[in-house]
Amino acid sequence: MIRIAAPAMAALMIAAPLAAETWDMPTPYGDATFHTQNIRTFAEDVAAATDGALEITVHSANSLFPHAEIKNAVRSRQVPIGEFFLSRLSNDDLAYGLDSQPFVATSYDDAAKLWAAQKPVVTELLAKEGLMPLFSVPWPAQGLYTNGEIKTVDDLAGLRFRAYNAALEEFAALAKAAPVQVEAADIPQAFSTGQVEAMITSPSTGANSKAWDFVTHYTAIDAWVPKNIVVVNQRVFDKLDPTVQEAVMTAAAAAETRGWEMSKEEAAAKTKVMEENGITIVQPSEELVAGLQAIGAAMLEKWNEKASDEAKAILEAYNQ
Secondary structure, eight states: OOOOOHHHHHHHHHHSOOOOEEEEEEOSSOTTSHHHHHHHHHHHHHHHHTTTSEEEEEEOTTSSSOHHHHHHHHHTTSSSEEEEEGGGGGGTOGGGGGGGSTTTSOSHHHHHHHHHHHHHHHHHHHHTTTEEEEEEEEOOOOEEEESSOOOSGGGGTTOEEEESSHHHHHHHHHTTOEEEEOOGGGHHHHHHTTSOSEEEEOHHHHHHTTGGGTOSEEEOOOOOOOEEEEEEEHHHHHTSOHHHHHHHHHHHHHHHHHHHHHHHHHHHHHHHHHHHTTOEEEOOOHHHHHHHHHHHHHHHHHHHHHOOHHHHHHHHHHHO
């Protein structure tokens, strides 16, 4: 038997490569979406920084889990990591949905300020479910897609209106429209079958779903700047080697910075794509803005009545 001296054994242990691990990561959006592209770069960064010790396989467009199931899939450790639309969790706590409250934060500067106030609370809430946020990236400000120009809120009455969270359902109802839950991937079919007739969403989603095939007008109401969030199961993360943990957090910070810049570039680029494909881009009338802001004010008043102390603290910090 060959005996290895203790110092030599220690050196061999240090030099030994970390055991390779692969994480499956579900995301709700297709490969053309900048969020997915940013996440793929994040995965590449992690693999490179860990020399392959951690590989993240991205499953886009609801191919592994439906959007509504991704958070619980990470929580139950069916997958270690996943992405979802943050305000989908508003039914758990209204703190999650402040970025989808109409006319609270309508610019990237406002959105950044809101996230700074929101992140500590969201982190604490997610921790109670064994989850840890890695990074969050906003969509471009949300605009209105319709057939024909909408000049006042009254013009929305009776329209079947695509909704993607509780706040938008409430918004549609207050506009006397009929909210219908439709995922981003199903937008073209929903319009073609008459399931929906109008929607509020980002220029990214509008261009990626080829909105010019089913609507004629885009009104830049800049109603809110909602975010996606990437979370990891805390127990799974804690089992990683400390050097791998550090690599994940470094890549996550870079993904958040990069994602915000991608979103800003996306807003202008995708609005131009829609215009080039025949959609009429219009600025909202004063009457429409006034009507929409009145709805936003009514929603915020109701929000305050139901919000947790933690959620109210976010709004207070944001308004300072």
